[in-house]
Amino acid sequence: MPTPAEEIREALHPDLQPLFYRHSCGLPALQATCRTILRQADDRSNADDLSRIVRLDPGLTCKILQLANSVAYSPAQPITSIPHAVTWLGQDIVRALVATTSLVEQLKEWPERHELVTALIVKGLYTAAYATEIEAAMQVPPRGGLFSAALLYSLGDLAIAYQAPLLWHALSAAALRGLEAGAQGREETGILGATKRQVAVALAEHWKLPADFGLLLGTPPGLPSSRWRTESEEFSGLVVGTNLLIEALSTESDPAKVAGITRQIQIGTGIEPTVLQKRLARAQEKARQLVRSVGLPDSFGRPAGPPSARTGPEVLSSSCRPDQVPEERKRKTIRPEAPTPMQIRPLETLREFQRTLDAAQDLHTLLSSFAAALETSAGFVRVGIALLNPTNRDALVGRHVTGVTPAEPYLASLTGSLSRQHPFLASVLAAREPMLVTEFARGHHFRPSAEFLEVWKATSAVLAPLRIHARPIGLIYADRGEAPRSVVDEDYEVFLALFNQTSLSMNRLAGVREQRPAA
Structure with missing residues (x-):
């Protein structure tokens, strides 16, 4: 029986077929980062092991300590040790930040990809912050890997933008037309040779990412209109729901759509509406701190367009961060x-x-x-x-x-x-x-x-x-x-x-x- 990768490889646009080669120019950086972030179950490292990795990089040490001591994470006392910072933030967050920082550094070698891919990473960090903050409001035991899964749920977008930026811009233009789900899938297939979801599932299998993450990527991007009952439904709902919410917040001008997604998340989680709104505000502040800790421009709400769409020189505000x-x-x-x-x-x-x-x-x-x-x-x-x-x-x-x-x-x-x-x-x-x-x-x-x-x-x-x-x-x-x-x-x-x-x-x-x- 053919694997997902084997099923779509030949049908894909020629520019995307190198995604499934054993060696492709530049792409190993993204592949290695995704594997590092997601292969949590097989990783026996503990907080001490992770602390030793962070200590090897003075810049990373400063960033992790800065994040742990930020107002968004509200420590009762100043945090001055890396093991304390790792425990305070959580290994999932720190491991994701370490790997993401590595990817961002490698992206500097490919400036034509840098702006586009880093903008998608910023959206992923916002999504991860929202997912973990909503989870905390649900008053359930933390789920290992939620931050990483929410961060990389848009794996299809990341891989396509990394490998073929022009195809990604074509997809973005199609998405802005507001097509129905079926028509959107046909549009994606016409551009790529497969849907983004099919590309993401095939990549997860090809890169040997955890099987449960591959299953998550195969989940249709909708949300049920009822309460999430099982741990699996909650995990999937948090990842998919926050991705839909961040996508709407960053690209939509229709407040009704944002309110509708927020309402679906509220029903699914059972969180009181006023509590959810407070958590979402806190999540936004945490996301900003996360983006800054990685050293990225906060492009949330300003999706990157194709080079031809930019007009005029960038004016630098005197109050810029x-x-x-x-x-x-x-x-x-x-x-x-x-x-x-x-x-x-x-x-x-x-x-x-x-x-x-x-x-x-x-x-x-x-x-x-x-x-x-x-x-x-x-x-x-x-x-x-x-x-x-x-x-x-x-x-x-x-x-x-x-x-x-x-x-x-x-x-x-x-x-x-x-x-x-x-x-x-x-x-x-x-x-x-x-x-x-x-x-x-x-x-x-x-x-x-x-x-x-x-x-x-x-x-x-x-x-x-x-x-x-x-x-x-x-x-x-x-x-x-x-x-x-x-x-x-x-x-x-x-x-x-x-x-x-x-x-x-x-x-x-x-x-x-x-x-x-x-x-």
Whole structure:
């Protein structure tokens, strides 16, 4: 009896037939990643084994610690060890992030595939975050492999986009026509020689992925309109349902369709509607943290189009996060400088920093320690801290600067009325997270004041709101010195790692303890 791969191989479009060759240019990177992520049942590694793998890569170490300490994952105390981070996040998530990071790095060798495939990976990470967050709301024991299965349920899209980008764009154009399921299948067969689902099932068999994942890929992409009763129905419903939801959120302009899928998930899981909405909001924040941890641009909601569909140069907003910086700009601004302690020994540096924070007995000492660590451990050159006047919430007062002399002009540039003099700094205070300002001179409605720009003479910086619980108390500014020295995404990642530890310590000092979300 022929296998799924043997059944469709000859019928496939010639551009896709190399998918089933023993060796195909570039594709082994995707194949190896999928096998690494999904072959959980045969993998005897434990948290310690996984921790050792992570420790071998300082950049990956920093990313995993940053994710574990992020607001989305709400640790009660700062997490400074990789085994603790692996336990906190879960082996399924960490293994998927390790493998996905490896794939993203390899994709840089094929720039014509990079943008398209990474956009699909971003959607997969959103889907995985939504699936695991909804599962937590169901109050059932966690299912091993749910994150990985949700991440790679779109295996057909990934493989086609990787192997034949033009065919993938043709499929996308067909999907936008809103055809019925049967007509959509015929359209896919006309383009590919088989449906995307058939391609995915055949690939799972050809790559020797777990049999249960192959069965899941063969599940029709609809959702039952009744409660999911068995573990198998729940697992399949979570994977398929969240994929449908993310696909609708990223490509549809019809709120009714999104609401309909959400309603089907709510009925299937039995979660109260208000609880589900809160979980979906939390899932979105977790997804953003996951995407950032892998180092990808957050393209969710902005599906990649064919090159001919792009119009005009990309305008870089002055409030861009590093996940919004074009790859070509990143390559131009990375500096060949001596590595910092956070790059050489991130784990030990974070531990030392945490001991300094624990020793702080007041807010001034704690923030001064943060500023000092940004200089000595992270390589920032200049740091400024401004606090809100407790009796006048519109008044900002410069309190601390490092790396500059004399200090007075810099403190003055951080002082004044937020509404009248510093609308840009007011936007920093209102932000939910730190921001990487890539070019002060371009693209943002709220530019810093002329005085601020004249004093600092910087092209880029990281700025972040300082909060006690949810209440803003001030902000912090950090840069690499005067123009043309630039702050890049690697700087932002290191800043976040130190910032997250500082935020938790500020709350501890104030008697506010972050709580982990209820399962």
